[in-house]
Amino acid sequence: xxxxxxxxxxxxxLLGLSSFTFAQVNNPKVTKIKPKNEEIRxxxxxxxxxxxxxxxxxxxxxxDKTFVVxxxxxxxxxxxxxxxxxxxAGTNQVLSVVKIKKTEPQKTQQKKQ
Numbered sequence: 001x002x003x004x005x006x007x008x009x010x011x012x013x014l015l016g017l018s019s020f021t022f023a024q025v026n027n028p029k030v031t032k033i034k035p036k037n038e039e040i041r042x043x044x045x046x047x048x049x050x051x052x053x054x055x056x057x058x059x060x061x062x063x064d065k066t067f068v069v070x071x072x073x074x075x076x077x078x079x080x081x082x083x084x085x086x087x088x089a090g091t092n093q094v095l096s097v098v099k100i101k102k103t104e105p106q107k108t109q110q111k112k113q
Contacts, residue, residue: 041083044056044079045064066092069097081100082100
């Protein structure tokens with residue numbers, strides 16, 4: 001009799017615990033982490049209006065990166081402009097290009113002694 005009860009309790013525990021592991025696999029509330037968009041800041045090195053491409057030198061890595069952009073962007077930027085390019089993470093797909101205004105450093109006034 002005791003042996004039967006022990007076997008029944010053991011089987012019910014095993015079945016109960018195994019159902020938790022299966023429930024975790026098919027949980028619809030678990031979401032995948034989406035990669036964030038990349039942001040590249042740099043100077044426009046060249047513009048190829050025929051192929052609708054701009055080349056930007058990344059300020060962080062000092063590497064030149066080529067992006068395919070719209071005609072509107074080609075008309076808006078010039079060589080030497082500072083831009084911020086948002087790119088879809090893991091790809092070279094441009095989401096937006098924003099021209100950054102260069103700010104000149106303010107001159108500090110020196111006190112005469």
